[in-house]
Amino acid sequence: MTSKQNKVLLTEVALRDGSHALSHQYTVDQVAAIAKALNDANMPYIEVAHGDGLAGSSLQYGLSKTNEFELIEAAVSVADRAKIAVLLLPGIGTVKELKQAASLGAKMARIATHVTEADVSAQHIYAAKELGMETVGFLMMSHTAQPEKIVEQAKLMETYGADIVYVVDSAGALLPNQVRARIRAMKQHLSVEIGFHAHNNLSLAMANTLAAIEEGATRIDGSVRCLGAGAGNTQTEVLVAVLERMGIETGVDLYKMMDLAEDVIAPMLPVPQEITKGSLVLGYAGVYSSFALHAQRAAAKFNLDARDILIELGKRKVVGGQEDMIVDVAAELAKAKTFA
Ligand SMILES: CC[C@H](O)CC(=O)C(=O)O
Numbered sequence: 001m002t003s004k005q006n007k008v009l010l011t012e013v014a015l016r017d018g019s020h021a022l023s024h025q026y027t028v029d030q031v032a033a034i035a036k037a038l039n040d041a042n043m044p045y046i047e048v049a050h051g052d053g054l055a056g057s058s059l060q061y062g063l064s065k066t067n068e069f070e071l072i073e074a075a076v077s078v079a080d081r082a083k084i085a086v087l088l089l090p091g092i093g094t095v096k097e098l099k100q101a102a103s104l105g106a107k108m109a110r111i112a113t114h115v116t117e118a119d120v121s122a123q124h125i126y127a128a129k130e131l132g133m134e135t136v137g138f139l140m141m142s143h144t145a146q147p148e149k150i151v152e153q154a155k156l157m158e159t160y161g162a163d164i165v166y167v168v169d170s171a172g173a174l175l176p177n178q179v180r181a182r183i184r185a186m187k188q189h190l191s192v193e194i195g196f197h198a199h200n201n202l203s204l205a206m207a208n209t210l211a212a213i214e215e216g217a218t219r220i221d222g223s224v225r226c227l228g229a230g231a232g233n234t235q236t237e238v239l240v241a242v243l244e245r246m247g248i249e250t251g252v253d254l255y256k257m258m259d260l261a262e263d264v265i266a267p268m269l270p271v272p273q274e275i276t277k278g279s280l281v282l283g284y285a286g287v288y289s290s291f292a293l294h295a296q297r298a299a300a301k302f303n304l305d306a307r308d309i310l311i312e313l314g315k316r317k318v319v320g321g322q323e324d325m326i327v328d329v330a331a332e333l334a335k336a337k338t339f340a
Pocket residue numbers: 017051052053089112140141168169170171197199229320
């Protein structure tokens with residue numbers, strides 16, 4: 001592979017995306033220890049928040065064990081080099097939480113919307129810029145939109161003031177050629193930096209990340225030991241090693257990342273992060289991981305295979321917030337089975 005880039009900036013997302021995998025049970029001590037190790041490894045950005053972003057702690061999305069502002073404060077207190085980033089989904093979090101995060105020392109705001117709904121990010125991007133934060137537009141479920149649509153939506157975020165716009169493969173459903181087409185189109189039509197966030201449900205997180213970098217993405221997310229939703233993200237310490245071998249600079253210390261992964265993260269995991277049939281089907285169906293548990297419950301209730309429900313949901317292009325459709329789809333499939 002020949003890459004045009006010789007430098008990328010990494011964002012470690014295990015303290016936010018990994019919160020999904022740990023049912024939002026992070027403690028202050030864990031966050032302080034992990035953020036310190038990441039800071040010492042020279043990780044440029046460390047994202048800290050509930051898995052669903054600021055104010056995500058709720059019965060619907062899962063209650064956090066620890067108030068996320070305490071976690072942000074703990075991370076800021078140990079990070080003398082790294083910048084602490086927060087994620088915000090308009091509708092879940094508000095400008096109020098963004099201001100609170102900024103007042104505690106968060107320096108980057110990542111404003112996430114469904115890939116076709118960038119217009120709801122305007123107010124939050126403006127607010128983040130006014131707070132002096134580096135601001136990212138984060139286009140989730142990017143596999144559900146064609147490159148032209150993504151360019152249109154990314155341009156909106158650019159117009160609102162975003163410094164960087166990300167293609168986010170929330171379901172881990174994109175194939176490398178689809179990543180290439182999306183990043184290439186954005187590079188052609190946008191002036192801001194382009195980022196890429198992968199999930200490993202089809203075992204393509206690394207390949208997709210390298211494809212994104214080759215097409216010009218300069219901001220890349222990873223999670224140490226794959227600690228993210230579903231099968232996790234691009235495994236950060238592996239990415240650092242691969243990029244080093246490719247002559248692409250990250251500035252991140254490989255040995256320190258390896259030690260963090262092995263000595264701190266691995267013992268914390270309830271089960272090792274691997275591609276189970278549950279995460280594989282999410283990537284195959286193109287459905288976000290928060291639907292998996294609900295689909296399993298509906299499958300038990302209607303005596304169905306959860307995979308059939310998820311695949312049907314993928315065909316219907318469900319988006320986060322449409323979890324109520326799961327039972328409707330299960331009921332329809334059960335009815336069709338009865339009359340087959
Ligand atoms: C629900 C927010 C989501 O976890 C953001 C993200 O990381 C993604 O869409 O992949």
